Amino acid sequence: MAMKLSTLFLSQGLSGLNSKPYNGRLPLSSSYRLFPASCKMRQRNLSSPHKRQQLKKASHEPLTNGDFDPNSDSASTASVPILNQESMSKDEVPNSITTEHDDAKDLSDVLLLNQARVRALEDLEKILAEKESLQGEINTLEMRLAETDARIKVATQEKIHVELLGDQLQQLRNELTPKDSGESQNNRLNEQVSLPHESGMTNLTMELDSLRSENLSLKNDIEKLKQELCHVKRTDERVIMLEDERASLESALKDLESKLSVSQEDVSKLSTLKVEYKNLVEKVENLQVLLDKATKQADQAITVLQQNQELRKKVDKLEESLEEVNVYKLSSEKMQQYNDLMQQKIKLMEDRLQRSDEDIHSYVQLYQESVQEFQDTLNSLKEESKKRALDEPVDDMPWEFWSRLLLMVDGWLLEKKISTNDAKLLREMVWKRDGRICNAYMACKEKNEREALPTFLRLTSSPTSPGLYVIHIAAEMAPVAKVGGLGDVVTGLSKSLQKRGHLVEIVLPKYDCMQYDQIRDLRVLDTVVESYFDGRLYKNKVWVGTVEGLPVYFIEPLHPDKFFWRGQLYGEHDDFKRFSFFSRAALELLLQAGKKPDIIHCHDWQTAFVAPLYWDLYAPKGLNSARICFTCHNFEYQGIAPASELASCGLDVDQLNRPDRMQDNSAHDRVNPIKGAVVFSNIVTTVSPTYAQEVRTAEGGRGLHSTLNFHSKKFAGILNGIDTDAWNPATDDFLKVQYSANDLQGKAENKEALRRMLRLSSAGVRKPLVGSITRLVPQKGVHLIRHAIYRTLELGGQFVLLGSSPVPHIQREFEGIASQFQNHDDIRLILKYDESLSHSIYSASDMFIIPSIFEPCGLTQMIAMRYGSIPIARKTGGLHDSVFDVDDDTIPLRFRNGFTFLTPDEQGVNNALERAFNYYRNNPESWQQLVQNVMTLDFSWDSSASLYEELYSKAVARAKAAGRP
Numbered sequence: 001m002a003m004k005l006s007t008l009f010l011s012q013g014l015s016g017l018n019s020k021p022y023n024g025r026l027p028l029s030s031s032y033r034l035f036p037a038s039c040k041m042r043q044r045n046l047s048s049p050h051k052r053q054q055l056k057k058a059s060h061e062p063l064t065n066g067d068f069d070p071n072s073d074s075a076s077t078a079s080v081p082i083l084n085q086e087s088m089s090k091d092e093v094p095n096s097i098t099t100e101h102d103d104a105k106d107l108s109d110v111l112l113l114n115q116a117r118v119r120a121l122e123d124l125e126k127i128l129a130e131k132e133s134l135q136g137e138i139n140t141l142e143m144r145l146a147e148t149d150a151r152i153k154v155a156t157q158e159k160i161h162v163e164l165l166g167d168q169l170q171q172l173r174n175e176l177t178p179k180d181s182g183e184s185q186n187n188r189l190n191e192q193v194s195l196p197h198e199s200g201m202t203n204l205t206m207e208l209d210s211l212r213s214e215n216l217s218l219k220n221d222i223e224k225l226k227q228e229l230c231h232v233k234r235t236d237e238r239v240i241m242l243e244d245e246r247a248s249l250e251s252a253l254k255d256l257e258s259k260l261s262v263s264q265e266d267v268s269k270l271s272t273l274k275v276e277y278k279n280l281v282e283k284v285e286n287l288q289v290l291l292d293k294a295t296k297q298a299d300q301a302i303t304v305l306q307q308n309q310e311l312r313k314k315v316d317k318l319e320e321s322l323e324e325v326n327v328y329k330l331s332s333e334k335m336q337q338y339n340d341l342m343q344q345k346i347k348l349m350e351d352r353l354q355r356s357d358e359d360i361h362s363y364v365q366l367y368q369e370s371v372q373e374f375q376d377t378l379n380s381l382k383e384e385s386k387k388r389a390l391d392e393p394v395d396d397m398p399w400e401f402w403s404r405l406l407l408m409v410d411g412w413l414l415e416k417k418i419s420t421n422d423a424k425l426l427r428e429m430v431w432k433r434d435g436r437i438c439n440a441y442m443a444c445k446e447k448n449e450r451e452a453l454p455t456f457l458r459l460t461s462s463p464t465s466p467g468l469y470v471i472h473i474a475a476e477m478a479p480v481a482k483v484g485g486l487g488d489v490v491t492g493l494s495k496s497l498q499k500r501g502h503l504v505e506i507v508l509p510k511y512d513c514m515q516y517d518q519i520r521d522l523r524v525l526d527t528v529v530e531s532y533f534d535g536r537l538y539k540n541k542v543w544v545g546t547v548e549g550l551p552v553y554f555i556e557p558l559h560p561d562k563f564f565w566r567g568q569l570y571g572e573h574d575d576f577k578r579f580s581f582f583s584r585a586a587l588e589l590l591l592q593a594g595k596k597p598d599i600i601h602c603h604d605w606q607t608a609f610v611a612p613l614y615w616d617l618y619a620p621k622g623l624n625s626a627r628i629c630f631t632c633h634n635f636e637y638q639g640i641a642p643a644s645e646l647a648s649c650g651l652d653v654d655q656l657n658r659p660d661r662m663q664d665n666s667a668h669d670r671v672n673p674i675k676g677a678v679v680f681s682n683i684v685t686t687v688s689p690t691y692a693q694e695v696r697t698a699e700g701g702r703g704l705h706s707t708l709n710f711h712s713k714k715f716a717g718i719l720n721g722i723d724t725d726a727w728n729p730a731t732d733d734f735l736k737v738q739y740s741a742n743d744l745q746g747k748a749e750n751k752e753a754l755r756r757m758l759r760l761s762s763a764g765v766r767k768p769l770v771g772s773i774t775r776l777v778p779q780k781g782v783h784l785i786r787h788a789i790y791r792t793l794e795l796g797g798q799f800v801l802l803g804s805s806p807v808p809h810i811q812r813e814f815e816g817i818a819s820q821f822q823n824h825d826d827i828r829l830i831l832k833y834d835e836s837l838s839h840s841i842y843s844a845s846d847m848f849i850i851p852s853i854f855e856p857c858g859l860t861q862m863i864a865m866r867y868g869s870i871p872i873a874r875k876t877g878g879l880h881d882s883v884f885d886v887d888d889d890t891i892p893l894r895f896r897n898g899f900t901f902l903t904p905d906e907q908g909v910n911n912a913l914e915r916a917f918n919y920y921r922n923n924p925e926s927w928q929q930l931v932q933n934v935m936t937l938d939f940s941w942d943s944s945a946s947l948y949e950e951l952y953s954k955a956v957a958r959a960k961a962a963g964r965p
């Protein structure tokens with residue numbers, strides 16, 4: 001019976017489980033801990049393995065529909081690629097191009113969702129297991145209850161039986177009671193009958209009691225079971241809740257999927273935009289080709305023009321001879337014939353001249369038309385893109401970017417670095433996602449806060465003050481007319497000032513030996529400027545063109561001495577005459593063009609005449625809006641000449657050859673153009689702070705220290721920058737392979753390419769290559785350069801020198817060394833000026849040596865660093881301000897960038913060179929880190945240009961305050 005009941009209960013328990021079959025839907029929940037970990041039923045095991053398998057199978061089913069597998073460890077990761085492909089939806093910005101940031105957000109949403117699903121599935125499994133074991137326990141208890149019931153029934157029947165026996169006994173007693181005499185017998189009989197009956201009763205009562213107590217405990221158990229059943233009920237309710245949650249998560253997933261499809265549409269829109277952009281680029285390229293063609297035609301026109309001129313000369317000569325012929329004409333019949341012949345020839349020539357004139361005209365017209373066409377299209381493209389950039393908010397930056405910007409602006413306001421008004425304007429720009437503030441941020445990304453602030457503040461400055469009008473008058477400008485650093489500075493500083501919103505123009509001599517292919521739209525103006533020299537007026541042709549995006553005026557003097565028709569920039573016997581002429585002609589041009597610059601900036605002794613000429617002659621004539629800034633790039637070259645020579649350009653010798661004006665400090669009959677510029681300029685600068693200190697000492701000042709000390713208030717040293725657009729290994733077209741700090745493989749390839757090109761040995765990739773690019777003049781420490789060549793060889797490195805010397809004996813000496821190493825595996829000397837090769841050497845070399853005796857600024861160390869070549873430099877002037885020794889503990893680690901030495905002798909060179917070689921060989925990883933560091937240092941013109949800007953603005957403000965024009 002008991003067995004049957006237990007079987008019955010067991011089957012009921014299982015069918016109870018079966019009555020709620022698992023339907024294959026996976027409940028999801030965000031609350032993962034539905035059951036306490038201490039749930040006691042977990043220990044008991046009455047679950048059916050078969051059922052569990054069924055459950056598992058059911059829970060796997062959705063996987064086959066491409067859903068998520070909670071049992072797989074790799075489930076979450078396995079789903080990632082699928083999500084990556086599809087998770088481009090963007091729920092925040094409908095109808096706009098999805099950003100990577102949104103993609104990442106969606107991706108993380110879906111991942112979270114999936115993780116929640118996995119956890120919910122795990123919980124569900126646990127719940128089901130708990131439910132099963134609970135069910136099992138109920139079954140056991142029900143079985144026990146049934147057994148107890150059966151036993152109670154038996155006991156009850158036995159009790160009834162005993163009671164019956166009791167009644168019969170009582171009856172027997174009653175029958176025996178009437179006979180008193182027989183009482184004792186009765187009692188004995190009673191004792192005999194009741195003894196077995198009494199003991200049976202006691203047993204029964206005890207059994208009954210035990211059954212009662214068992215019954216009670218069973219009741220308690222039943223009570224407990226009821227409570228647990230309640231638990232199960234609640235669990236079921238939770239399961240239902242989980243299912244609901246799962247349904248809602250599924251609908252969220254669907255939502256995300258629909259958003260994903262929207263974003264995919266956006267992506268397709270983006271690719272259409274890209275195609276449009278490509279088309280535009282192609283158009284611009286076509287226009288470029290058109291322009292190149294037109295330029296070629298113009299070149300042809302110029303050639304024809306030159307031929308024309310030659311023809312004209314021939315015609316002139318013929319005319320001269322015709323005149324001569326005319327003298328003899330009357331006396332000779334033959335002569336008459338000859339004359340006729342000549343006339344015919346002249347006619348012929350004139351016809352040809354006429355034709356070529358027409359040709360030129362049509363070429364020029366064609367050229368001008370195509371230039372115009374190009375300009376128009378370019379302008380409209382620029383306008384269009386400008387409009388787009390300014391009007392439309394920048395959509396392709398993540399919100400995080402704008403928020404960061406906003407916080408940055410707020411930070412500046414709170415730290416009192418900007419005014420409330422500026423902060424308000426900047427905040428508004430961020431709010432509108434204005435392209436200008438985005439550009440400003442991009443431009444300042446790698447700058448520190450002090451450098452970045454002026455860029456942002458310029459955005460808020462009033463549009464009524466667009467900037468300063470600066471005109472440079474100089475003898476050099478890179479890359480068209482460059483001998484050394486001066487050319488780089490004029491271009492680099494001008495470009496940077498232009499970028500900062502100033503109007504910058506440059507006036508240069510029109511040398512015959514310029515890099516004409518670097519000038520765009522060169523044309524001669526249909527006018528001449530007459531300027532005074534040596535007691536009369538000379539005509540000057542004025543050419544205009546753009547160089548590196550800067551407007552440049554080229555002055556071509558029509559002087560019989562052909563001042564700039566010499567095949568070189570400097571080094572002529574009449575340099576004083578040439579450049580004093582040019583200085584005056586340049587000011588004449590500004591005057592006649594009615595220009596009103598704020599600043600006229602002249603450079604070095606060649607254009608130092610501008611300062612006294614301006615104040616003595618041109619300000620009185622009306623060219624009086626400007627302050628004069630003079631920069632001396634090297635005090636070694638002062639252009640000293642006999643005082644009388646000053647008169648040629650119209651300056652008053654008596655007035656100027658005085659100790660407080662232009663008179664040279666060591667020769668009273670000579671004038672010093674540099675001294676004149678120091679005296680007559682409003683601002684005087686040189687090219688590094690250390691050099692500015694050095695030239696104020698007797699050893700460094702080259703005779704001008706007293707003048708500089710006297711004018712120290714207007715004298716400052718500003719470290720030059722480099723043109724980081726022109727000197728950029730990531731975009732440099734001269735390089736075989738472009739590269740950057742993050743990808744140095746290209747640098748290694750350039751090294752290999754240079755070795756091949758110069759026929760150097762390629763054995764040993766880790767053989768250090770030392771470079772040197774320099775004018776070979778005593779200032780540069782030529783004897784130390786020579787020593788470094790031999791020492792490098794001894795140390796097992798390679799050495800490449802690119803340089804030339806204006807000093808004949810130095811040039812000869814180096815030619816000797818060059819031929820000594822002509823076919824050497826590790827040494828090569830190239831004794832010429834070669835811009836393209838210089839780029840290759842900067843990129844290929846591991847180290848770069850600059851052992852200067854003095855160095856006003858020096859650009860090569862900065863260029864070398866930009867190309868990942870570690871400088872080995874003597875601590876002097878600008879080198880002292882830009883190269884900091886790797887082993888110098890007084891310098892913060894992040895600023896250390898090279899190897900330096902103080903004493904300009906062989907020992908100094910040896911020490912620095914050996915330390916560099918050891919570092920390179922023994923710490924390749926640190927070396928690579930050093931290379932990457934120096935490549936990211938900021939040597940751009942930005943900070944230096946802002947210092948110039950400051951000096952300019954102060955000078956202009958002072959003039960305004962003093963009521964000057």
Ligand SMILES: Nc1ncnc2c1ncn2[C@@H]1O[C@H](COP(=O)(O)OP(=O)(O)O)[C@@H](O)[C@H]1O
Binds near residue numbers: 485833
């Ligand atoms: N032989 C050469 N070929 C090409 N570029 C050269 C040569 N010599 C010097 N340069 C370039 O001239 C500039 C030198 O500037 P800098 O270091 O200031 O010296 P400096 O102005 O005294 O000559 C650098 O741009 C350097 O690359």
